[in-house]
Amino acid sequence: MNLNKELPEVVITPSRFKNPIGKYRLHRTNECIECGKCLEVCPYDVHFKIGRVRTKNHYRCVGPECPNPCYEACPVEALSLKRNPTFDTMGDFRWTPDLLVSTWYMAETGAVPPKGLEYRIGDSGGGFDRLRLILPPPHRTKLAMPDEEVHVGLELNRRNDSFPKIMIDVPFYGAGMSYGSVSIITMLSRVRAAAALGTFSCTGEGGYPDELKPYDDHVITQVATGLFGVSEETIQRVRIVEFKYAQGAKPGLGGHLLGDKVTPAVARMREAVVGYPLFSPFPFHSVYSVEDHKKHVDWIKAINPNALISVKVSTPTDVDMVAIGSYYAGAHIIHLDGSYGGTGAAPDIAKKNIAMPIEYAVPIVHKSLQKEGVRDKITLIASGGIRTPHDAAKIIALGADGVCTGTAELVALECIRCHNCESGRGCARGIATTDPALMRLIDLNWGTQRIINLFMAWRKELIRILKRLGMKSIGELVGRTDCLVHLDYMNK
Amino acid sequence: MKKHQIIQNIIGSRKLLSNNFPLRNYYKKEGEGGCGVTGFASSIPVRGKHIFEPSRQMHNRGNGLGGGIASMGFDPGMLGVSKDTLEDDYMLQIAVREQGVMEDLEKRFIRPCFKIDFSEIIPHVEDFRDIPGLTIRPPDIWRYFVRVKPQVLKEFMEKSNLLQLTKRQAEDEFVFQNSFRINKTYYDAYGSQSAFVISHGRNFFILKIVGYAEQVVQYYKLENFKAHIWIAHQRYPTKGRVWHPAGAHPFIGLNEALVHNGDFANYHSVVEYLGQRNIYPLFLTDTEVSVLLFDLYSRTYGYPLEYVIEALAPTMERDFDQLSPEKQQIYRAIQTTHIHGSPDGPWFFIIARNDTENRRFQLIGITDTSMLRPQVFALHDGEVQVGLICSEKQAIDATLKSLADEDSRIGTVADRYWNARGGSHTDGGAFIFNLDETPSSPFERKLTCVDKFGKPITVPQGQAPYIPDSAQSMAEDRNGKRFDISRFFNNQQSGLLYEYVKKGIKDWDYGALLECLGQIKSCALKNNANFEVSLTALTKLLDLSYPTHDKKRRSILQMTNETLTSMFRHFPYLEGGKNGIYRLIDWETRQLLREPIKNEKVMIIDASLFPPEGDNSDSRLMTEAFHRGWKRFIVFGLKGQRFHGCGLGPGSVGVRIDIYGSSGDYLGSGIDGLSIYVHGNTQDQVGQIMKSGKIIIYGDTGQTFLYGAKGGEVYVMGNAAGRPLINAVGKPRVVINGTCLDYLAESFMAGDPLDGGGFVILNGIEFDDYGQVQPQPVPYPGSNLFSLASGGAIYIRDPFLHVDEEQLNGGEIVNLEDKDWKLILPILKENERLFGISVEKDLLTVNGKRMSPLKTYRKVRPKQMGIDQSD
Amino acid sequence: MSEEKKLTLGLFYCQHTPESSELDRQSLEEKYGKSIRLFPVPCSGRIEPIHFLRALEELTDVAYVITCPEGECQYFEGNLWAKKRVQRTKEIIESIGLGGDRIGIVMNSKENPRSLAVLADEIMENIIHLKPSPVLNPYR
Amino acid sequence: MPAKYMIHTQTAPNRFKPFTKSGIIAWTEGCLGCRACVKKQCVYRVYINRGLDTKQMIDSIDNQCMNCLRCVQGCPMELIHKSINPEYAALGDSHWTPDIIAQLWDQAETGKIPVSGSGYSGPFSGPGFDSMWTDMSEIVRPTRDGIHGREYISTGIDLGGTPRHLTFTDSGDLESDQALLVNIPLPIILRIPFFGSCGKDIIKGWAMAARGLGTFLALPNEMIKGELVDFKENLIPIISPGQHCSGDGLEGVRLVEVPWEKNCKDISQKIKQAHPSVLISCRTPLVRGVEERVLSIVDSGVSIVCLEGSSWGQSMDDNSIFLKDIIRSIHLALVENGMRDEVTILASGGLAMAEHVAKSIICGADGVVIDFPILIALECRMCGRCTKGLPCPVEIDQAEPSWVASRVINLLGAWHNQLLEVMGAMGIRDVRRLRGEAGRAIFFEDLDRNTFGSLGKIGEGYELE
Missing domain, CATH: 3.60.20.10 (Aminohydrolase, N-terminal nucleophile (Ntn) domain)
Structure with missing residues (x-):
């Protein structure tokens, strides 16, 4: 199904900044005799010559891993290599500078970086970062089929009910980011990329801007606790409605958009007052129990009897009960949002401490749904710290059907994870802002293509992994914990 | 020890x-x-x-x-x-x-x-x-x-x-x-x-x-x-x-x-x-x-x-x-x-x-x-x-x-x-x-x-209940003595008919009342105009408060309900029958649903056998009927069925739904244009995300009433439970004649009421056992009022200044100004028309004395500075 | 060093200077007491004339900077620029009549890297002949 | 929501520019002097008001820079870079990390809770309190919506033992004696840290904060003199070990701390006789076998036990045992002996963040005692110079008492709000009910092993990726 659907094209889309940041920097002294040797040996187009020989694309340099180092080839030793100190000030345990830069690389080129960058894991010391895929020796993997025959799509409605079947062509879709927390350009870039890939992107809870209308078929609209911008009209517009009960970044806490970010446009969208902070309560005050939840789902079904229902929850100890309860309430998708992800501003205490990481929640839910005999009737989506295609593959092997992307998409737009989304005018890089001047830092086509490139790189990487595992479809990987090992328990 | x-x-x-x-x-x-x-x-x-x-x-x-x-x-x-x-x-x-x-x-x-x-x-x-x-x-x-x-x-x-x-x-x-x-x-x-x-x-x-x-x-x-x-x-x-x-x-x-x-x-x-x-x-x-x-x-x-x-x-x-x-x-x-x-x-x-x-x-x-x-x-x-x-x-x-x-x-x-x-x-x-x-x-x-404290819960004393068998025999004893009610029908005077029966409650015994109701029913079934008169008069009997003298109010309600139900059940189904404005549909005949033809206007839904939710529910049937062109609905026999009015979407202006019986949760949640009249109490989650239109409730309403509402006009005759209007934005205009449990208008963000924004009027009154309007002990008993609100206002009838700053978190109480009164008076007038709660005699009269509205009502509004942005 | 007024040194040092941890720094403080103020910097090239001038104005009698060896700078040329700046600053303070030797730069050696303590001792040794600065804010 | 349920904070500016994690390096050499210089375009305008704080040679651009890196990425000549700040990296130690210290400064300055965007950035888990997560409620059970005072969540605790039950007369009046209890509105008591250059003014400031918050400051008995006598209601005199205390000078005191020692029982008896209305708290270091010791202390009639861990949140004699585990084991020992309600357990030692309060309580403490955070609130860098006779780099001893008080109130105001956040998420509306509620915690060791302990096997020639 859909195997031959035309994929969007990867178009090289470089950074919008003059100096993309790389792990290494090369230095050219005045000794340079412009012989062009460096240009000749470099496999990565770091040097080039327009008039003079120059080093321009530092960020592409793979450093000591380079098979043909220019600094060794230089006849006059005019070139020297150093690790870029700025690189080391970036990122954090989860999104290491390597991951940031490699995600930028994917967004630029549509492929994973060749060398020099760890693009698969971060440095958090646990979870994904200590899990490894076990790949059989290459010769044992008999599947030598072309990429096009590996099926990475996902059916979202697995209940046998009156609701439509909806297939997405990649096993991921965009998680909710609200208008107001990100700019309209960011929103549009995401949804246009999702449309190109045959998947979805979620509005988040800040309303459903008219600009998204052309892409209604690829929009998931969110019904969150603040009910901002939610009306019958928005619910009836889409094919999937997502209830946001909680989000991993601030499980158990309501949303809060600071007054600074409530610009006239945001206020209009949410029908609120300019300059005043906006609160989303927690929880849904109309849902205090699982039977209330069923009623809640029934309500949305009453408004739009054709939209699939996704229930986004975070990961408490009884996440298994939440999932089973959601199944019985009639949900099609249960979306678990683990505690380490999130894009919006949240109290640090919540991000660090409340609820469990997604790596634990998915296997718990997967197994309990199996035990309940309903695993194959519901789609299990994981999010909250899925940074790379490897994270996606690992969480699928732990039991998810697919994943939601969030931060990775913002990184593709050159988010640098300075964590200052909430302050003042918002994101200085024009991603998570409502400031008109800052928003203009991103061109819509650029943004769209960057995310398409990222997704294409993910897709390609997932296909490569599946082929290495000898699997023809992503569905075969679901729950295959035997394909994983955790370094801490490997020898025990 | x-x-x-x-x-x-x-x-x-x-x-x-x-x-x-x-x-x-x-x-x-x-x-x-x-x-x-x-x-x-x-x-x-x-x-x-x-x-x-x-x-x-x-x-x-x-x-x-x-x-x-x-x-x-x-x-x-x-x-x-x-x-x-x-x-x-x-x-x-x-x-x-x-x-x-x-x-x-x-x-x-x-x-x-x-x-x-x-x-x-x-x-x-x-x-x-x-x-x-x-x-x-x-x-x-x-x-x-x-x-x-x-x-x-x-x-x-x-x-x-x-x-x-x-x-x-x-x-x-x-x-x-x-x-x-x-x-x-x-x-x-x-x-x-x-x-x-x-x-x-x-x-x-x-x-x-x-x-x-x-x-x-x-x-x-x-x-x-x-x-x-x-x-x-x-x-x-x-x-x-x-x-x-x-x-x-x-x-x-x-x-x-x-x-x-x-x-x-x-x-x-x-x-x-x-x-x-x-x-x-x-x-x-x-x-x-x-x-x-x-x-x-x-x-x-x-x-x-x-x-x-x-x-x-x-x-x-x-x-x-x-x-x-x-x-x-x-x-x-x-x-x-x-x-x-x-x-x-x-x-x-x-x-x-x-x-x-x-x-x-x-x-x-x-x-x-x-x-x-x-x-x-x-x-x-x-x-x-x-x-x-x-x-x-x-x-x-x-x-x-x-x-x-x-x-x-x-x-x-x-x-x-x-x-x-x-x-x-x-x-x-x-x-x-x-x-x-x-x-x-x-x-x-x-x-x-x-x-908990041992305080007894009582009912009015000296009132006799309606016992169907004995009322029946009393009625029979009357030997079919007629009531002079045809004049009300001839002149389309439903109001006078209501007054007539109301007076009868005092003068007659249950037998006579039963007989009279029976005659109203037979008149009603003669033609559509008569039915309108009966329906309006009987609905008033259900909706409004009035003294019931030696009779129990519950008995009057029971009898009125029974009369209405049998009237409704008398109308023809969609198949066959003669030409008329009203058509009945029920669980057995739901498959017959079709668009209205000729002068058909009102669909009467007997909801009694429908499931409370899902594809086969009566509310879904109603949505379907709306899409086929029906615009007026009467739903009766409800046993908690949910979602009435949901799913009609924008463009439902002019639709009217009348609800009889025990309506269920999420009533009118999401409506954008239509009007719903509920003849009795409503349950939880009424009017969530409501965008425009009208809901009139002749009774109490439940939890999270108008949660996330964006607009519309809503009138509640009685009380609301907890968290009414939480996170409401835009321009909802609401009258609650009773009070609320707690958390009224938390995170209210409804702009400036004096400039097109929304507001709530909280009257804090109730009807006593004799149908008279009385103030409740306090207009608002909760600990939290207007918490974290950034827009809109609450107008509270509070002549004795019971509400205090301790109940607020981010709001302030100010005196009413003339422009405020000008804003809310028309709404209170409509409230008077709907519920018979008089602005002059009930709301502005305090301890028998007519008071200035500026002294009777107080306004709660957001503090100008906004709330502490502590995270 | 006069008894009543000790000569003070403000010492900026590149963070890559050997043995320059917080503890090393504190032992130097213990050793020299109020005579030394230590400022680790990410790169010696961050020190600009203003740093020296303000230091001499408000903080110490003498200001020095220790850099990493030539060719070792993480920013390639930070230490070279530091060198130029020190030179430039010397000219400035000489022009106002204050001795140019009140500021100085020590470039660590690639072949024989010396620790912070050794370098500090050397500098102290080096400046011992200087008199307390006349411009240093006496009310500090 | 009445004002009495909230802690009112007011900005109390830093006296010294705080160190930042990274700094800007901007060369001027080679500058082209572009008309639209990236420095002029800075969103945060850091280059415009640039200034040098000569006391510490801190450049204001570092404090104002928000790390958007637009200047770094925009300068055509690549003249701007960033670097890790060595001064920041040198703050504190492995327990009192630079990040924790910087967050404490910030909370003490603003009274606001730390908030940031784009997800969690720390390590997956860690030792001690970092190996547990707190639970939240969802769908099957509602949370409490306590933030910003939206709903009332009680953080008050009772100090002292409670009876197991009450008895009433036939008319419903209380028959039993009222238990001797002191209620504090938040489960945190302050204690003077064992180092720090804190003069009289600082201690007065802390006492003012304790009074303002309705809690206590614990300090050696001999320090209570002069102006501090006025604060007795909010002070806990600590009777020094070996000191013979007849109870003199304890008039007006509500709570007194006696360190555990062989004869502490006698001392407490004496105090009890002299001042029957004074509650006695016994402080015991956490060492091997402390469970037994706590049981015997409770047995002897002492109704408050303060557990003292090391400054790094570990056992005093074994740094592989963490505070959280000892609290838990003491709590369970008391439960098993049916004695838990007879005593208030206070935990201390290395408590550095608001989450440690909640986690200590989940593990079984009723409340906590904090020491270094109230010093760090005053900009202390945990450099330890004061212990070596070196001058304090931030001149703590020069601080004004009122500034000290507001810094500490701000800090605890922020902690209070964070406590509300985690309790709200768990759906708990009274901190007393959180005590020992291990059902609302997630423990890393168990969960990690259960989840990952038995994954796949690696065969011959298999590769890990």
Whole structure:
């Protein structure tokens, strides 16, 4: 199904900044005799010559891993290599500078970086970062089929009910980011990329801007606790409605958009007052129990009897009960949002401490749904710290059907994870802002293509992994914990 | 301290029980999602079949994986024992899953300790598969009427150092401990589960199965079994395939059975609290723990009920401050002593209790301090008195309907319906229906109702109820004397017709009233114009408040309802019939749905058989009908069906829906243009995300009314429950004539009301028993008003300045200005037109004196600075 | 060093200077007491004339900077620029009549890297002949 | 929501510019002097008001820079870079990390809770309190919506033992004696840290904060003199070990701390006799076998036990045992002996963040005692110079008492709000009910092993990726 659907094209889309940041920097002294040797040996187009020989694309340099180092080839030793100190000030345990830069690389080129960058894991010391895929020796993997025959799509409605079947062509879709927390350009870039890939992107809870209308078929609209911008009209517009009960970044806490970010446009969208902070309560005050939840789902079904229902929850100890309860309430998708992800501003205490990481929640839910005999009737989506295609593959092997992307998409737009989304005018890089001047830092086509490139790189990487595992479809990987090992328990 | 020593001895004696008891981590094993609970107490014993309908009504609060009932106060004859045995003996019931086990159990735990006065395996349907939907065989129940052998009791008292107890207290304790031993031996939550004690108190029993509660009634053949109190529970467990009913409710203490809707946040530490008192839960559910707490406080500690309730649901914040200093001292002591045992999180308990010491049966409803679980209380007074407690009002209606069908002394409407305000200084969040013995008859008891503080709940005195049979014969005695009502129809004067009947209520007897209503009906059916007149007049009888003199208001409502229903049912279906404006559709004929033809205008939906939600619900049918061109709807016969008005989408301006009967949750949630008139109370989640249009409610409304609303006009004749208008934005304009529980307009963001934004008018009034408008004690009792709001305003009728700054968080109270009054006057005028609440005579008249609006109303608005942006 | 007024040194040092941890720094403080103020910097090239000037104005009698060896700078040329700046600053302060030797730069050696303590001792040794600065704010 | 349930905070500016994690390096050499220089375009305008704080040679651009890196990425000549700040990296130690210290400064300055965007950035888990997560409620059970005072969540605790039950007269009046209890509105008591250059003014400031918050400051008995006498109601005199205390000078005191020693029972008896209305708290270091010791202390009638761990949140004699584990084991020992309600357990030692309060309580403490955070609130860098006789780099001893008080109130205001956040998420509305509620915690060791302990096997020639 859909195997031959035309994929969007990867178009090289470089950074919008003059100096993309790389792990290494090369230095050219005045000794340079412009012989062009460096240009000749470099496999990565770091040097080039327009008039003079120059080093321009530092960020592409793979450093000591380079098979043909220019600094060794230089006849006059005019070139020297150093690790870029700025690189080391970036990122954090989860999104290491390597991951940031490699995600930028994917967004630029549509492929994973060749060398020099760890693009698969971060440095958090646990979870994904200590899990490894076990790949059989290459010769044992008999599947030598072309990429096009590996099926990475996902059916979202697995209940046998009156609701439509909806297939997405990649096993991921965009998680909710609200208008107001990100700019309209960011929103549009995401949804246009999702449309190109045959998947979805979620509005988040800040309303459903008219600009998204052309892409209604690829929009998931969110019904969150603040009910901002939610009306019958928005619910009836889409094919999937997502209830946001909680989000991993601030499980158990309501949303809060600071007054600074409530610009006239945001206020209009949410029908609120300019300059005043906006609160989303927690929880849904109309849902205090699982039977209330069923009623809640029934309500949305009453408004739009054709939209699939996704229930986004975070990961408490009884996440298994939440999932089973959601199944019985009639949900099609249960979306678990683990505690380490999130894009919006949240109290640090919540991000660090409340609820469990997604790596634990998915296997718990997967197994309990199996035990309940309903695993194959519901789609299990994981999010909250899925940074790379490897994270996606690992969480699928732990039991998810697919994943939601969030931060990775913002990184593709050159988010640098300075964590200052909430302050003042918002994101200085024009991603998570409502400031008109800052928003203009991103061109819509650029943004769209960057995310398409990222997704294409993910897709390609997932296909490569599946082929290495000898699997023809992503569905075969679901729950295959035997394909994983955790370094801490490997020898025990 | 003697009392103290006795208590210590009782607790000490239980220490022996837990010897060698494997103390596991006290994690909840049974996941509890939520539930439906219902119960009623009747002054005469009534049949089990009456718990059937309310249980069925609450199917959507359970999932068929656990149902149970308890009944209390029996006719001894039905059990094959004498009255004395029934009252004095413990009714030990053991649920058996492995047949072989009973011989051993009897040998070890029953025969050596007890004198058995009677025993049987209780009757049940031969094959459980004969009951539709039942998939797991319910347990066999072995029933014993027992007393502890005197010698055994004596030894127990000596060995356990309980000689200071009365014999009966010691015997109670023995039974309690013996059951623990039985369960410990034959029931292991983690292992084999061959038998367990399902109940052991006096004059009551519990039955539970893996299935729905009403299937208990069927399986154990209780349809005709009579008892004074019935409670039932529909369970919604969310974990695992349930194959064993031990986790279902009710659970027992000694002489009480408890059902529970909720989930504790601190189960673990409550279990630790009990463990320190040598009480160990075996079934690992919140409910078991709840009833063990109740038994500990009431039987072991001997606390009066008020204090038991306080220990479970402490009085907090503003409510605590409003208690008297003496009460504060006692409550503070209770709270500090028992806080670690008090369940946090949402819960609502219904307890059937045999207060053996006072020879009294009790039906108790207790809600937690934050009232996060739905609950409704009702009192039906008359020759037969009934007290009811349910999760939802429609379950109460269903109970009364079921009872009324059998016994015409019982009406289909209760005299009073109310909600408890959890942990409050006003009612304490708990109500108790007491059934006391009467000298007149051994089977009849007297029912009284009090709140936590012992304050009685009463109904107007000296009013007679409508008894259909006798009214019928009175009517017949009139020999068909006509009423002069045709003039109202000729001139289309529905208002005068209403006034005529209203006056008649004073002058006529029930027979005449019945006859008159009958004539109105026959006029109505003559032509469409007549029907309009009758409908309007009768609807006013339902909607408005007026004195009912020597008659009960509930009776008038019952009669009006019956008349309306039979009028509605008279209209033709969509197929055939002659040409007309009105068309009827019901469950049987729903397939006939088509677009309106010719002059058809109004679709009358008989909702009685429709499911409450889903593709086949009547609300979905209505949406479909709307898309086919219908614009006027009358829905009647509702039993809690939900989602009326949902899904019509934008472009529904001009649509009008009239709702009769027990409407369900999410009414009008999302409407964008249409108008809904609800002739009675509404439930929870009314008007969520409403964008435009109108909702008029001739009664009260429930939780989270207008949550996230964006606009529209809404009028509520009575009260709203908790959190009305939370997160509402845009421009909703709302009148609440009564008051709200708490959290009114939290995070209200509705712009500037003087510049097109939204607002709420809170009148804080109510109708007294004579239909007169009276101010409520305070216009707003809650602790939180307009919290974190950034827009909109609340106009409160508060001439005595009851509302104070302490209730605000981010808002401020200011005086009304002329422009404010100009803004709200037209809305109040419309309110007057709808509900008959006069601006001049009712709202602006204070203690008989006409006041300036600027002195009568106060305005709450956001502080100009906005709230502290502390995160 | 006069008894009543000790000569003070403000010492900036590149964070890559050997043995320059917080503890090393504190032992130097213990050794020299108020005579030394230590400022680790990410790169010696961060020190600009203003740093020296303000230091001499408000903080110490002498200001020095220690850099990493030539060719070792993480920013390639930071230490070279530091060198130029020190030169430039010397010219400035000489032009106002204050001795140019009140500021200085020590470039660590690649072949024989010296620790912070050794370098500090050397500098102290080096400046011992200087007199307290006349421009240093006496009310500090 | 009445004002009495909230802690009112007011900005109390830093006296010294705080160190930042990274700094800007901007060369001027080679500058082209572009008309639209990236420095002019800075969103945060850091280059415009640039200034040098000569006391510490801190450049204001570092404090104002928000790390958007637009200047770094925009300068055509690549003249701007960023670097890790060595001064920041040198703050504190492995327990009192630079990040924790910087967050404490910030909270003390603003009274606001730390908030940031784009997800969690720290390590997956860690030792001690970092190996547990707190639970939250969802769908099957509602949370409490306590933030910003939206709903009332009680954070008050009772100090002292409670009776197991009450007795009433037939008319419903209290028959039992009222237990001797002191209620504090938040489960945190302050204690003077064992180092720090804190003069009289600082201690006065702390006492003012304790009074303002309605809690206590614990300090050696001999320090209570002069102005501090006025604060007695909010002070806990610590009787020094070996000191013979007849109870003199304890008038007006509500709580006194006696360190555990062989004869502490006698001392407490003496104090009890002299001042029956004074509550006695016994402080015991956490060492092997402390469970038994606590049981015996409670047995001897002392109703408050203060557990003292090392400054790094570990056992005093074994740094592989963490505070959280010892609290838990003491709590369970008391529960098993049916004695838990007879005593208030206070935990101390290395408590550095608001989450440690909640986690200590979940593990079984009733409340906590904090020391270094109230010093760090005053900009202390935990450099330890004061212990070596070196001058304090931030001149703590020069601080004004009122500034000290507001810094500490701000800090605890922020902690209070964070406590509300985690309690709200768990759906708990009274901190007393959180005590020992391990059902609302997630423990890393168990969960990690259960989840990952038995995944796949690696065969011959298999590769890990």
